[in-house]
Each structure stands twice: as structure tokens, then as C-alpha cells.
Amino acid sequence: MVRVPVSGQVYVHYSQIYVESEPEGGPPPMDEAFAGQRSGLCGAAVPGALWLITGLHTGRLGFVVEIHDEEPPLDPTWEDVVEVSFRPQSDRSLLVQWAGEAVWELGLDRTDHRVRYCARGMDEGNRLDTAVDEPAPDSYLLQFWSAPPRSDRVIRQTSRYAASRHRYARALPPPPTPEQRAEAERLAREAQERAEAAQERESERRQWGGQLPSPALRAVGGNVRGLLRYDSDLVHLLAASSPDVQRAVARLAARRACEAAGLTEVPWFADALTALEAERPLPPPFHDAALLEQALVSDPRLPRRSVPPAIPPQGEPGSVTVFRDDYTSVIDVGDSPLRPETPVQAYAASPAVRAAAEREPLRAAVEAVWHAVHTTGDQYTDLLTEIRSACARPAEE
Numbered sequence: 001m002v003r004v005p006v007s008g009q010v011y012v013h014y015s016q017i018y019v020e021s022e023p024e025g026g027p028p029p030m031d032e033a034f035a036g037q038r039s040g041l042c043g044a045a046v047p048g049a050l051w052l053i054t055g056l057h058t059g060r061l062g063f064v065v066e067i068h069d070e071e072p073p074l075d076p077t078w079e080d081v082v083e084v085s086f087r088p089q090s091d092r093s094l095l096v097q098w099a100g101e102a103v104w105e106l107g108l109d110r111t112d113h114r115v116r117y118c119a120r121g122m123d124e125g126n127r128l129d130t131a132v133d134e135p136a137p138d139s140y141l142l143q144f145w146s147a148p149p150r151s152d153r154v155i156r157q158t159s160r161y162a163a164s165r166h167r168y169a170r171a172l173p174p175p176p177t178p179e180q181r182a183e184a185e186r187l188a189r190e191a192q193e194r195a196e197a198a199q200e201r202e203s204e205r206r207q208w209g210g211q212l213p214s215p216a217l218r219a220v221g222g223n224v225r226g227l228l229r230y231d232s233d234l235v236h237l238l239a240a241s242s243p244d245v246q247r248a249v250a251r252l253a254a255r256r257a258c259e260a261a262g263l264t265e266v267p268w269f270a271d272a273l274t275a276l277e278a279e280r281p282l283p284p285p286f287h288d289a290a291l292l293e294q295a296l297v298s299d300p301r302l303p304r305r306s307v308p309p310a311i312p313p314q315g316e317p318g319s320v321t322v323f324r325d326d327y328t329s330v331i332d333v334g335d336s337p338l339r340p341e342t343p344v345q346a347y348a349a350s351p352a353v354r355a356a357a358e359r360e361p362l363r364a365a366v367e368a369v370w371h372a373v374h375t376t377g378d379q380y381t382d383l384l385t386e387i388r389s390a391c392a393r394p395a396e397e
Contacts, residue, residue, distance in 0.1 A: 002072070006065035006095055006104045006142075012054050013098035015126075017063070019050035019106070019142075020096050021088035027051055027096075035175035039082035039152045040165030042117040045175045048089030052117060055125030055138040055161050062139030065095060065106060071114065071145050078118035078141065079158035085149035086115045095142075106144075114147035122159040208232065214239050220363050223370040229312040230373055231384050237391050238365050246361035249390050251276045253368035254349075254356035256383055257375035261345035262303035268295065272353050282357050286350070296346055305345040307377030348375040 010017060018027040027033070033043030033051035043051035054061060066072070074081065093108040118141040125131075125138030157163055176184065205212050207225075209232020217224065217239035228235050238246060255264075255273055263269040271283045285291035296302065348371060355367030369387055373380040 001069050003067040003107070004064065005067065005106050006063060008063070009060040010063040010095070011060050011097055011101065012056060013058055015054045015057050016098050017052045017054065018096045018098075019052070019086070019093060021048045021090050021093040021108070023090050023092075031172055032175065034169040035172045037084070037152045037169045037172075038166065039084060039154050040167070040169035041080065041082045041119065041162055042084050042115065042152075043169075044084035044086055044115065044152065047087065050084070050086055050115065052140070052142070053165055054140065055119070055122035055159070056131055056136045057126075057129045059131030059136055061125065061131070061136035063095075063142070064140070065104070065142045066144070067106070067108065068143060068145040071147065072116075072143055074116075074155065075118070075141075078120055079156065080119040080122055080162040081116060081155035082153065083114060083116050083155055084152040085147070086113045086144070087111065087149070088113075108144060109146070111146055112149050113144045114150075116143040116155070117141075118143070119159070119162065122161045126159075126161045209235065211236055216362055220360075220366050222363065222367055224366050227366055227370045227373070229314070230310070230380065231388075234369075234384055234388055234391075235366065237388065238369070239362060241365075241391050243361040245391055246365040247279075249387055250356040250358070250361070250364035250368040252390050253365070253372040253383070253387065254352045256386070257349040257352035257368075257372035260307070260372075260376045260379070260383075261349040262305060263346060263349055266299070266301050268299075269349075269353070276353070276356050282354065286354055286357075292350060292354075296350060302346045307345050307348070307375065310373050310377050310380040345375055345377075 016027075020027060028043075028046035028049050028051070030043065030051060032046050033049065034040055035045045037043065037045060041053045043049075043053075088108050088110050091110055093106040095104040095106060097103070119138065120140075121136075121138035125136055128137060131137075154166060157166065201212065207228075208217075209228050211232075213236070217235070224235065238249060241249070251273075254276060258264050258269050258273060264273065268283070268285060272286050275282050281287070285295045352368045352371035352375060355371055356364055358364035358367060369384075372383055376383045
């Protein structure tokens with residue numbers, strides 16, 4: 001029984017057409033396809049691919065593909081005949097024109113095959129070179145059948161062109177052994193992994209203001225990426241500081257935020273600042289998000305101040321996200337607060353106070369400074385200058 005998936009004309013460029021079965025597709029380099037072979041017409045040295053040579057350089061020529069159940073008899077009318085072994089690397093095998101201009105499904109089983117490539121009129125096709133509007137003088141037959149792998153063979157050689165192709169193949173260095181190929185693939189994979197890792201590090205370095213973050217800084221989360229937009233060097237300086245300095249910076253940021261908002265004379269804000277200095281738990285209403293929001297809205301003693309937005313050196317101020325246990329909200333800095341009657345600066349300063357009481361010192365410092373920046377608004381550069389100086393001083397000062 002024989003199946004004929006291709007019968008008619010195919011178009012060749014550069015005297016080439018291919019069988020491909022790799023999922024990624026694409027023929028191997030010619031030297032690799034023919035390395036170690038005696039045959040120069042059907043390159044099968046790279047698993048899963050066949051590189052087929054024609055006499056005609058460019059144009060349409062007759063081409064037939066046959067799939068047999070067993071080895072077919074050799075037709076004596078074919079002038080040049082070679083045999084190779086081939087095993088598809090996937091469940092899809094294709095006859096492919098140059099650059100993938102056309103493909104034909106071959107429907108080969110994923111098992112070992114013997115392949116016979118037969119040619120007629122190769123010298124005439126080579127002399128003509130191009131056949132676009134006229135019939136090509138050369139034609140080809142490609143036959144497959146199941147068989148154990150064995151060395152390639154030149155069954156019949158008639159044309160001078162085929163002889164030159166055989167000489168080309170025999171002059172090539174032998175192909176790499178499976179072990180050499182595996183080692184080369186391993187080295188290439190490791191080089192690719194190193195390149196990708198370097199690219200990721202460079203991308204992360206850019207995201208973190210020109211230097212890689214410490215593990216502790218990377219783990220902070222919250223608004224650390226936002227603070228980078230205002231002063232990335234300060235963020236890294238905070239991360240390199242001692243826990244005592246980080247805690248002192250958090251307290252300083254909370255106090256400056258309250259001062260900017262005019263809140264230091266409001267008793268429950270003053271009590272919170274005192275608790276921070278004494279490293280005691282925050283008093284009511286700071287211990288409960290709902291009570292704090294209610295106090296911000298209802299206490300008539302709070303100054304009703306707005307503040308121009310804190311715009312970073314590049315870009316817009318955006319929104320402040322507050323992550324505090326059960327207290328999560330978004331504040332549109334410089335715009336209306338969550339309620340029209342809520343004083344914007346007080347609403348921005350209160351999370352700075354809560355942040356300063358965070359258990360982890362670096363997170364406390366980053367979050368308190370972040371909220372203090374938005375409390376001070378367009379005067380934030382003075383705040384960051386003071387914070388930078390505080391990082392250089394011993395905590396007890």
C-alpha cells in the first residue's frame with residue numbers, strides 16, 4: 001500500500017526544499033545537515049529534518065512524495081538515488097518550500113524511517129538555473145518506509161551535479177557526537193540563562209533607581225516603589241541604616257507630617273506622637289481604622305487644610321495606597337478627600353502616624369516617609385533633606 005501526500009509541482013529557491021518535524025520549525029544550517037554523510041543530495045545529519053537538493057536553482061519542478069508500508073522497488077529510470085534514515089521529532093512532518101512559502105502535510109508516524117531520494121535531469125536543471133514560465137527539466141521522488149536506522153548510501157550516481165554535491169558532503173567535518181551536542185546545548189542554555197538573569201538584574205536595577213535592592217528592601221512592599229520616584233537614593237539609604245535609625249526616621253516623619261497638617265495641638269494626635277517617642281502602642285482612635293476615620297471627619301478641632309500635590313521629579317503624583325492591617329484605602333493626593341468635609345492634610349498625616357508604629361523598622365520608615373511626603377505636598381524636598389540628615393546621625397540624637 002502506498003500513500004501519496006504530494007504529487008505535482010513545487011517551487012524551489014536556491015536549489016532547496018526541506019522536510020521538517022521540529023515544533024519550532026526551520027531547516028538546520030546546510031553544513032550541519034550534510035555533516036558526516038557520503039550523500040550530498042539529502043541531508044539527514046540533524047535529527048528531525050531533511051535538506052533536499054535540486055538541480056534547478058529557482059522555479060517550479062515536478063515533485064512526488066510517497067509513504068510505503070515496506071521498501072519499494074527501485075525504478076531504473078531515476079538517474080541519481082540516495083538513501084538516508086529519518087525519525088520525525090514530533091507528530092507533524094511537513095514538506096516545506098524555501099522560507100516556508102508553502103507546506104504539505106506528510107502524516108508520518110513518529111518512528112524510524114528509511115528515505116529514498118530520487119532525481120532525474122539534475123544537470124539539465126542546473127544548467128537552466130531558472131524555470132518560471134517553462135517546465136523544469138529535472139524532477140524528484142521522495143519515498144518513506146519504516147526501517148531501522150543505518151548509514152546513508154549513494155545508490156546511483158549519474159549527473160555531474162550530484163557528484164559535486166557528494167564531494168561537498170564528504171569534505172565536511174564529522175557531526176558532533178550525541179554527547180558533544182548535548183554539551184553544546186547545555187553550554188548554550190547556561191549562557192542564555194546567564195544573559196536573561198543579567199537582563200533581569202539590569203531591569204530591576206533601573207526600577208530601583210540605579211542599584212539593586214537589599215533583600216529587606218525588596219520585602220518591604222507597600223508604597224516603597226512610590227517613594228523611589230521621589231528619592232531613590234534615600235530609599236536605599238534607609239535600607240542600609242540600622243533598625244534604631246529607621247525607627248527614629250519613622251517617628252521624625254510622623255511628627256513632620258503632623259506639624260505640616262497643624263495637628264500637633266490636637267490632643268489625640270499629640271498623644272499618638274508621645275506614644276511613638278515612648279515606643280508605646282498608639283492610643284485611640286489610632287488603634288482602630290473605623291474610629292480613626294470617624295474622628296478625622298467629625299473632630300472640629302482639625303485644621304481644614306489642603307496642600308498642593310507632591311509631584312516627583314518626573315511624572316504625576318498619582319494616588320497613595322494605605323496598607324495598615326485592616327485599614328486599607330486610597331487617597332487622591334492634592335484632590336478631594338474621601339469625603340468633602342475631610343481635611344486633606346489630616347487624612348494624609350494620620351497614616352504616617354500609624355506607619356511609624358509598624359513592627360518592622362524599615363517598613364515603618366518607608367511608609368511614614370511616604371505619607372509625610374504627601375502631607376507636606378509641594379514642600380516635600382525640605383522634608384527629604386531632613387530625613388537624609390537623620391539617617392546620618394546616631395539614633396539617640
